[in-house]
Structure formats: C-alpha cells, structure tokens
Amino acid sequence: MSADFLYTIEVIINGLMAGVLYSLVALGFVLIFKASGIFNYAQGVMALFAALTLVGLQEGRVPFAHLINAMFGTKIHHFDWSLPALLAIILTVLIMILFAILVEKLILKHLVNQEPIILFMATIGLAYFMEGFGDLMWGSDVKTLNVGIPQGGSFWFEDFTIGWAAEGEKFYGMYVDLLDVWAAIIAISLVLVLTIFSQYTKSGRALRAVADDHQAALSVGISLRVIWVLVWSISGFVALVAGMMWGAKSGVQFSLSLIALKALPVLMLGGFTSIPGAIVGGLIIGAGEKLFEFFMGPLIGGATENWFAYVLALLFLVFRPQGLFGEKIIERV
Amino acid sequence: MLYREVGEFKTSYAQDSQTFPIKFDKYRYYFVVLVGLLFVPFVINDYWANAVFLPFLIYAIASLGLNILTGYCGQVSLGTGGFMAVGAYASYKLMTAFPDLNILIIVLLSGVITAFVGTLFGLPSLRIKGFYLAVATLAAQFFLIWLFNKVGWFYNYSATGMITSPDRSFGNFLITGPNATPASKYLFCFFFVFLLAWIARNLTRGKIGRSWMAIRDMDIAAEIIGVNPLIAKLSAFAISSFYVGIAGALFFSVYLGAVEVTEAFSIQKSFIVLFMVIIGGLGSIFGSFAGAAFMVLLPVALKNLLVLQFGWPVDIAAHFEFIIIGGLIIFFLIVEPHGLAQLWNLLKQKLRIWPFPY
Numbered sequence: 274m275s276a277d278f279l280y281t282i283e284v285i286i287n288g289l290m291a292g293v294l295y296s297l298v299a300l301g302f303v304l305i306f307k308a309s310g311i312f313n314y315a316q317g318v319m320a321l322f323a324a325l326t327l328v329g330l331q332e333g334r335v336p337f338a339h340l341i342n343a344m345f346g347t348k349i350h351h352f353d354w355s356l357p358a359l360l361a362i363i364l365t366v367l368i369m370i371l372f373a374i375l376v377e378k379l380i381l382k383h384l385v386n387q388e389p390i391i392l393f394m395a396t397i398g399l400a401y402f403m404e405g406f407g408d409l410m411w412g413s414d415v416k417t418l419n420v421g422i423p424q425g426g427s428f429w430f431e432d433f434t435i436g437w438a439a440e441g442e443k444f445y446g447m448y449v450d451l452l453d454v455w456a457a458i459i460a461i462s463l464v465l466v467l468t469i470f471s472q473y474t475k476s477g478r479a480l481r482a483v484a485d486d487h488q489a490a491l492s493v494g495i496s497l498r499v500i501w502v503l504v505w506s507i508s509g510f511v512a513l514v515a516g517m518m519w520g521a522k523s524g525v526q527f528s529l530s531l532i533a534l535k536a537l538p539v540l541m542l543g544g545f546t547s548i549p550g551a552i553v554g555g556l557i558i559g560a561g562e563k564l565f566e567f568f569m570g571p572l573i574g575g576a577t578e579n580w581f582a583y584v585l586a587l588l589f590l591v592f593r594p595q596g597l598f599g600e601k602i603i604e605r606v
Numbered sequence: 607m608l609y610r611e612v613g614e615f616k617t618s619y620a621q622d623s624q625t626f627p628i629k630f631d632k633y634r635y636y637f638v639v640l641v642g643l644l645f646v647p648f649v650i651n652d653y654w655a656n657a658v659f660l661p662f663l664i665y666a667i668a669s670l671g672l673n674i675l676t677g678y679c680g681q682v683s684l685g686t687g688g689f690m691a692v693g694a695y696a697s698y699k700l701m702t703a704f705p706d707l708n709i710l711i712i713v714l715l716s717g718v719i720t721a722f723v724g725t726l727f728g729l730p731s732l733r734i735k736g737f738y739l740a741v742a743t744l745a746a747q748f749f750l751i752w753l754f755n756k757v758g759w760f761y762n763y764s765a766t767g768m769i770t771s772p773d774r775s776f777g778n779f780l781i782t783g784p785n786a787t788p789a790s791k792y793l794f795c796f797f798f799v800f801l802l803a804w805i806a807r808n809l810t811r812g813k814i815g816r817s818w819m820a821i822r823d824m825d826i827a828a829e830i831i832g833v834n835p836l837i838a839k840l841s842a843f844a845i846s847s848f849y850v851g852i853a854g855a856l857f858f859s860v861y862l863g864a865v866e867v868t869e870a871f872s873i874q875k876s877f878i879v880l881f882m883v884i885i886g887g888l889g890s891i892f893g894s895f896a897g898a899a900f901m902v903l904l905p906v907a908l909k910n911l912l913v914l915q916f917g918w919p920v921d922i923a924a925h926f927e928f929i930i931i932g933g934l935i936i937f938f939l940i941v942e943p944h945g946l947a948q949l950w951n952l953l954k955q956k957l958r959i960w961p962f963p964y
Contacts, residue, residue: 312737343919383940389737390682391943394884397877398935405928413921534873537741545737574756583745590734590742602735604826 279434283447284567285560290453292559293460294522297515298536299543299551300464301508306545307484308504309381311392315400317533319369319509322407324516324525326368328418329411331361336410358420362513369509370502377502404530413527418520423451456518463514464552467507476503484546538586544596553597558582609957625807642796647789655788657906660861663795664853666898669882670806670891671849676880677889678810679842680822681731681739685746687875689847691867692720692750693854695760698769701782701859702762709774709781709859713798716855717848723750724847731839735825747873754867768866771859782859791860798856802849807891809845818842819889850879885938887947896946904931 298316305313329336333352342348356364380399384392426448434447471477482490483500491497519529539558543550562581570577595602609630616622626632650659668686675681696716700707727746734742754760761769773783779790809815817838820828829835858865865871878901886897905927912923942949 339919339922343922380936380940384943387939387943390676390884390888391939393737393740394881395936395939397881398932398939400932401928401935402932405925405930405932409922409925409929413925534744537744541738541741576752576756579752580745580748583742583748587730587742587745590738591730594733594735594738596738 279447281564281567283449284563286447286449287453288560288563289556290450290457290559291563292539292556293453293457294515294518294555295532295536295539295559296552296555297456297460297463297511297518298532299539299555300467300548301511301515302533302536302540303543303545303548303551304467304504304508304511308480309483309501310389310487311381311396312389312545313508314393314396314533315403316508316512316536317530318400318403318407319372319512320516320519320532321525321527321530322372322403322516323365323369323509323513324418324520324529325407325411325416327361327365327420327513327517328416328520328525330364331356331358331418331420332416334411339412340409362420362517365513366510369513370506373502373505373509376505377498381501382498400530404527408527415524415526416520418517418525420517420521422455422517422521424521425451427451427454452518452522459514459518460552463511464548467548476500480504535582538582541586541596542589544598544600546600547596547598550596550598558585561585609954609960611958623811639800643793647793650788650792652788655792656861658902659792660795662898662902663792663799664856664861665879665882665902666799666895667802667856668850668853668879669886669894669898670802671846671853672879673883673886673889673891673894674806674810674818674849675842675846676883677887677893678815678822679818679839679846680825681728681839681842682737682880683743683846684740684873684876684880685727685743685750686850686879687871687873688747688750689720689724689850690854690857690875691754691871692723692847693717693851694858694865694871695754695769695867696720696851697855697859698771699760699762701772701774705772709776709794712774713852713855713859717852720851720854721844721848724850725840725844728840728843728847731843732836744873747876751867751871766866768864769858770864774859782863784863786860795856795860798852802852803891803895806849810891814838814841822889881935885935885945887945890945890947892950893945893947896950900946904934 298320301316301319302313305311305316328334333355335341335349335352338350376399380395384395427450430447430449471480479490479495479500480503482493482495483497487497490500515532516525516529519532523529536555539551539554541554542557543552543554562578562585565581566575566577590596609628611628614627614629616627626635646659668690672683672686675683693716696719697712700712700715701709704712723746727743730742731739755767761767764770771782773785774781776790776794780786781790781794810818817828817833818841820831820833821835821838821842825835828838854871857870862870882897882901883894884897885900886895887893908927908930909923912918912926913920918926938945
C-alpha cells in the first residue's frame with residue numbers, strides 16, 4: 274500500500290475517534306430534546322461544570338475559595354486530602370443529579386407550555402449562570418484532569434501498521450491516541466447501557482412514552498416532572514463522561530463549554546430525536562472534517578474544522594430536512 | 607389622568623392606524639427624540655459615548671434587524687455576528703477602495719452588501735425550519751468569520767490581521783477615526799437609528815410585514831391564503847441583514863475604530879443580540895430598544911456597582927456578572943416570556959384607566 278493511502282486511513286481513524294467524542298455531547302442533547310422538546314444549549318457548560326467539579330473534588334479544592342479569600346482576607350485553597358477518582362466520579366454524579374432537580378424545580382416547572390424558543394433562551398441563560406457559577410466555585414484557571422485513563426500514542430498499533438507500507442516508502446506506522454480509543458470504548462458502552470435502560474426498564478419505557486406524546490403519557494399516569502429530573506440527570510451523567518474525556522485531552526477550561534457548538538452539526542445531520550443518529554452523525558462529521566482539512570485545508574488556508582461541519586450539515590439538510598434518522602416531519606394546517 | 611384616549615376623535619383611517627394613537631404617547635415620543643437630538647450631544651463625553659450611547663444605538667439597530675427576522679418572520683438566526691462582520695468588512699473595503707465616497711453612502715452600501723449575503727444564507731430557510739434552521743445559520747457565522755480571518759484581501763493584507771478605519775467626515779464633522787468627537791459619532795448613529803426604526807415600524811405594519819407575520823404564525827396556512835413564502839422569507843432575510851450590516855459597519859467604523867474579527871464578531875455577539883430581541887420582546891419595535899438598553903446597561907451598571915462601589919476583585923465581579931445576567935434572563939423569561947415590551951404594554955393598560963380599577 275502506498276504511504277498516501279495509509280495516511281488517509283490514519284486521518285479517517287483519528288476523525289472517527291474525534292467523532293465519537295462529538296457523539297457523546299450530541300447524545301446529551303438528543304436525550305433532553307426527545308423527552309421534553311427542549312433544545313438544551315447548556316449541555317456544553319454542563320460538561321464543563323461536571324469536569325470542574327470532578328477535578329475540584331479529586332484534588333480537594335475548597336469550593337468558593339476565591340470568594341471566601343476576598344471576603345475574609347484568608348488564604349485557603351486546598352483541603353489537605355484528595356479523593357480517589359472513582360469516589361470523586363460518584364460524588365460528581367450525585368451533584369449532577371442535584372443540579373437536575375434544581376433545574377426542574379426552579380426553571381422548567383415555571384416554563385411548561387412555553388414556546389420552544391423561550392425554553393431555548395432559558396437554557397442559554399442557564400449556560401451563562403453555570404459558567405459564572407462554575408468559575409466562582411472552582412476558579413477559572415486551567416486544570417489538568419487525571420482519572421487514570423491511559424494517554425499518548427499506542428506503540429502497539431504503530432508497530433502493527435508499520436509494515437503495511439510499500440517497500441522503500443517513508444512510513445512510521447499509524448498514530449492513534451489511547452485516550453481516543455478509551456473514549457470510543459466508553460461511548461459505545463454508554464450507548465449500549467442507555468439503549469438497554471430505555472428498552473428494558475420501567476422508567477426507560479416511561480421515558481419513551483413521554484418522548485412519544487406528552488399528553489398521552491400524562492394521561493396514563495406518568496409524572497412528567499419525575500421524567501424530566503431523570504432525563505436531566507442522565508444527560509448530566511453523559512455530560513460528565515464527555516467532560517471527563519475532553520478534559521483529559523485538553524485540560525479543564527472554558528473552551529470545554531464550546532464543544533456544545535461542535536455537537537450541533539452532529540445533531541442536524543443525525544436528526545434531533547435519534548440516538549443512533551447522534552452516533553452516526555458524529556462519526557460522519559468527525560471523519561469528514563478531518564479528511565477535508567487533510568486534503569483541502571492546505572489549499573485554502575487551513576482551520577477549516579471551524580465551519581466544515583456546519584456547511585456539510587447545511588447542504589445535507591437541504592436534501593433531507595429532518596436529518597438522517599429524524600422522524601419524518603408531517604405538517605398540518 | 608393625562609393618559610386617556612377620551613376626547614380624541616378620529617375622522618380618517620390614517621388617524622385610526624397611527625403609531626401613537628394617544629396624544630401623551632406622541633408627545634413623549636417627540637420629547638425623547640428632541641432630548642436625544644438637542645440635549646445629549648451637548649453633554650456627551652467620551653466615557654458616556656463609548657460605554658453607553660454608541661453601543662446602545664448600534665445594538666438597537668442590530669436587534670431591530672434580528673427582530674424583523676425572528677420576531678416578525680419567525681426564522682431564528684444565530685448568524686448575527688457573522689452578518690455584522692460582513693457589514694464591517696464591507697465598509698472597510700469601501701472606505702479604503704474609494705476614499706472620496708461619503709461615509710453615509712459607505713454605511714448604506716455595506717448594508718446592501720450584507721443584505722445580499724444574508725439572502726444567500728437565507729436560501730436554506732425555504733427547506734429547513736425551526737431549530738434546524740437556527741443551527742444552519744451557525745454555518746454562516748463560522749464560515750464568514752473564518753473567511754475574514756483567512757483571506758488577506760478582506761483586511762488588505764495588513765500584518766496584524768486587524769482592520770482599522772481611516773478618518774472620514776460628513777460635511778465638516780469627522781465621524782470615524784480616533785479624532786472624531788463623541789457628539790458627532792453619536793449624532794451620526796442617532797440619525798441611522800431614527801431612520802431605520804421609522805422604516806421598520808412602517809414596514810412591519812404594511813403588506814410585507816403582514817406577510818412575514820403570516821409566515822411566522824403558520825407558514826403552510828400562509829401559503830394557502832396566497833403569501834409567497836419564497837418572497838416573504840427571503841425579503842425578511844434581506845432586510846434583516848441590511849439592518850444588521852449597517853449595525854456592523856457602524857460598530858466597526860464609528861464605535862470601535864479597529865477590530866479583530868474573531869474577537870469582535872464571535873458567536874457571543876449573535877447570542878447577545880438574540881438576548882436583546884427576546885428580553886425586549888419578539889415582534890416589537892419598542893422591545894428592540896428596550897432589550898438593547900437592558901443588555902448594554904446591565905454589565906456597565908454591574909461593573910460600576912461591584913468593582914467601583916463594593917471594591918470587589920475584577921475576576922470575581924466578572925463571574926458574578928455572568929451569574930446575574932444568566933439568572934436575570936431566566937427570571938425574565940419566567941415572569942414575562944413576551945419580554946419588556948409586554949410589561950410596558952401592561953403598564954400602559956393600567957395607566958389608561960388609572961386611578962380606577964376598570
């Protein structure tokens with residue numbers, strides 16, 4: 274095989290791995306959109322907040338340390354303990370559940386029956402709030418997250434592929450980040466767990482009923498508010514996983530919240546209401562934007578990743594307005 | 607007591623459909639315009655112009671534009687920042703390519719150019735609806751910003767990648783550049799705001815505005831009663847982009863003077879303008895102004911209060927700003943989802959019968 278061909282394959286593999294991470298974020302969107310029709314812009318900030326909380330708990334940082342120091346002139350920053358990763362993750366999950374309950378009690382309850390755009394704006398307000406709150410609570414410096422996931426290139430894969438190139442060509446094997454591999458494995462198992470949960474458990478069935486038809490679900494005795502708390506908790510958990518992966522990759526900082534924007538074209542491509550759509554869309558976008566950057570980037574100035582996904586999704590939607598797997602849009606007067 | 611329609615007899619249709627049917631409202635409107643025209647320019651200084659008046663006026667134009675698209679025609683757009691960038695770069699290219707062209711014409715032409723770009727990006731709206739469209743407009747936002755950042759022709763191959771507005775004057779008054787006085791900048795923007803708000807008000811109650819509202823309320827039904835969705839949607843995109851482009855041109859040439867595109871016209875701009883429209887009130891001209899005033903004044907007021915009055919460290923104050931803005935947005939949406947304009951209307955209803963209960 275020629276080296277160019279192998280490079281292309283390498284780009285595709287890395288693109289697919291990145292796509293898995295996009296899918297993780299998109300998954301959180303889809304869950305909430307299906308269950309409540311809310312387009313939750315705060316998903317990215319939730320990932321940031323979850324990752325911040327995880328780091329903070331793990332390292333034993335004092336919450337609101339800056340504020341306390343400013344008010345009382347003290348100089349506290351860390352407790353003198355640190356938590357094992359697993360315990361910190363469990364505590365963070367509990368905090369995300371608490372967050373879901375608060376969101377339902379303080380915001381969603383009051384906005385039932387409002388137009389979708391109003392709810393969308395409310396989640397943007399929530400995103401602003403969480404951003405300020407997260408920074409206030411844990412400080413705005415860049416933090417490194419280490420929960421024991423291996424990182425760096427896989428030597429095994431490099432050695433495995435180095436012999437594929439034709440004789441005499443320069444090729445050093447394919448580079449695949451172990452973190453990406455783990456992220457892919459975790460994402461796949463997460464999707465499996467979610468599918469099993471929604472197909473075979475009682476609350477999963479209730480979830481699907483609500484997604485199908487709010488009023489019908491209400492009339493058979495399913496509590497919408499319980500379902501909303503449930504679904505926000507689940508997407509809080511998904512946000513934690515996404516935040517963990519992205520945080521381990523590039524540090525926990527503000528830019529983490531921008532991954533929400535990366536997930537939007539994935540949603541458009543896959544359809545807002547489809548979990549498999551989020552996965553397939555993520556893979557297409559991930560591979561597509563890396564390939565485009567690889568082939569076209571040098572010709573037109575690079576950094577095409579910023580917009581390629583959106584334009585791809587836009588062109589795609591013109592031909593299929595509901596996305597790949599979205600429900601067919603039927604309109605009546 | 608003053609605020610009554612009693613005793614005002616309307617003898618023609620024109621009188622019946624006027625914008626301010628109550629005399630008090632009309633005088634209040636004249637009063638605001640006169641204060642803006644005859645009082646503010648004489649007392650304005652650099653701080654007030656740059657912190658309050660110029661951003662307020664320019665954002666008011668942008669939110670008028672977005673309100674036409676989102677509030678009147680029902681097409682949610684997140685590409686406002688990108689379209690403002692088009693206006694800014696169009697005005698820069700025109701200013702540097704034609705040094706003799708009047709600044710007034712430059713700003714208007716930038717609006718026209720933005721209208722073309724906006725129509726182009728509005729084309730998918732004929733197929734895509736709702737949130738899919740909102741996300742699709744993000745394509746415009748990211749693509750345009752990338753284009754202005756990467757293609758040297760747009761910033762005349764300057765080494766920093768920034769664009770800086772040259773000195774241009776209107777009559778004897780310098781409008782752009784560092785030496786322009788705050789009063790002349792202010793009056794220049796005021797003129798545009800006045801003109802554009804007047805046009806917007808009259809467009810939205812005419813035939814074209816009604817066709818927009820029909821599309822907003824239900825596009826299929828509107829099509830059946832004879833509204834052409836192609837013309838209605840694309841005209842909304844064109845006119846909205848015209849407004850946003852003018853706002854972008856003024857934002858760059860008059861207000862900031864020098865911009866770096868990824869800083870000044872990022873996605874945050876799109877959200878801020880959308881906030882203004884929603885907090886102010888969808889489908890309301892007054893709401894565009896109220897929303898712009900709210901979103902411009904709130905950060906200034908908070909900064910003054912927290913940093914200067916309470917003496918908090920700047921970073922903590924910045925975090926609190928986010929918390930307060932986010933919290934207020936949610937609070938407003940819960941209390942009055944139809945925005946400040948609706949609160950204002952309720953107040954007027956109460957005033958009309960005051961001091962009696964009904």
